[in-house]
Amino acid sequence: MSGANDGRTLKFHILKYDPQQGGDKPRMVTYEVKEAPGMTIFIALNEIRETQDRALQFDFVCRAGICGSCGMVINGKPDLACRTLTAKFKKPEITLLPLPAFDLIGDLSVNTGSYTRAMSERVRTWIHDEEGKQVDLNELEERMDPDLADEIYELDRCIECGCCISACATKRMRDGFLGAMGFMKVARFAVDSRDKRSDSDWYEVIGNDDGVFGCMSLMGCEDNCPKDLPHQTKIAYLRRKMVGAAR
């Protein structure tokens, strides 16, 4: 990724707006940054904050695509700032916007937590096992088939960054819609042999127009998931499963 693009001057057009400050209006501010080899959007943002705008707000924690904090709209595509190389863009102009569909904290920082919390409570993202309540802690846990463990792990890779939610026009138009992150959680717990919830139980959660039948298959989730989760496959699977459970 180095070579031809080294030493470009990048122009970052960034949305600046602080809703906490009365009277502040959203505006685009342009910053110039000298491109370095291997530079990510995250590195460039830090440089801007250190040298040009101490007040610039954006989130990050891990810098390695694991925490899901630095999701933002980069040249029209929701993605993680820490995993997006500036060299990816042929034109040295990069527009950064906060993820839509979430409450804006300020500039590029959004509150994905309020959605994630509500979604977790709605889907009840923990193992449900009525019989297991009398579990004998001295007994060995039941073994799990490695293929099943892999399948659960594959869906557990969701880092809750919110890119799928922002990329979903359905979710944006209809606030009550569960969204792809929720479907990934349902798929994850539905496949887990330790979770005893039946298809009928799941129908209570997603068997309606705010659930899987509200999904219009626009596939913004699938096409913008930084972790390449199998959204299409799992949503189609859930849709068929829920049709079978409808009665």
Next chain:
Amino acid sequence: MKDLVESVRSPVPAWLDVTQSVTGLVLAVFMWIHLFLVSSILLGKDAMYYVTGFFELRFLTDWQHGYPVLVSIIAIGVFAIFILHAGIALRKFPVSWRQHRIIRDQMRTMKHSDTNLWYYQAITGFVMFFLGSVHIYVMASHPDKIGPYASSDRFVSEHFWPLYLVLLVAVELHATIGMYRLAVKWITFGGKDPRRTRKRLKVLKNALTVFFLTVGAATFVTYMKIGLEHRDQAGERYSPATRHSSVQSQQVGDE
């Protein structure tokens, strides 16, 4: 209160989703077959005449017209499915200004092709509410007026061509996008790379759109041409026998 809480769970959303998909599938397949049938005019007036005759069961009768009532029955059946599909699909339309603004904003910033396709589907669907209804009603009420001259006269002398032109584009876009979305909605793409499967499916969808639009456009032009040539005798029905005799007499005259 208990009843209210329990009544929240309903199988209706599931049935609505399935019905929307099944009626869409039936209509898309019907429209593709329909296009192949009307495009028989590309093979000549006789070909279209015989295709029409086949659907009127003309081969069972001695008189020229067969049973056009069959066309009415098919049209009414299609109309029923069409209305059902439209009614259910309405649930998904961006119905408020707020929703419309959001989808337009999403299209402008994200430039995500499947999202854009959905919007085109909503627009073409809306167009078909009106234009499709006019066409189906005319077919149901005048089932005998289908034929190489009768149909062409409808294009030109009865001024249906603008309606058919818009309808052709709307139907072909809506049907192929809809079929693609049906696959994405219900089929769990397996294999090592489900994303690639979807990409290939989209290429197929685009190829089908181009194919059906091309066949449709050629058919449209052919009916227009016949309609223009036949403008002075509008209302006269085509019959293969008269054509042969007129060709023969013309040849005799040439000699």
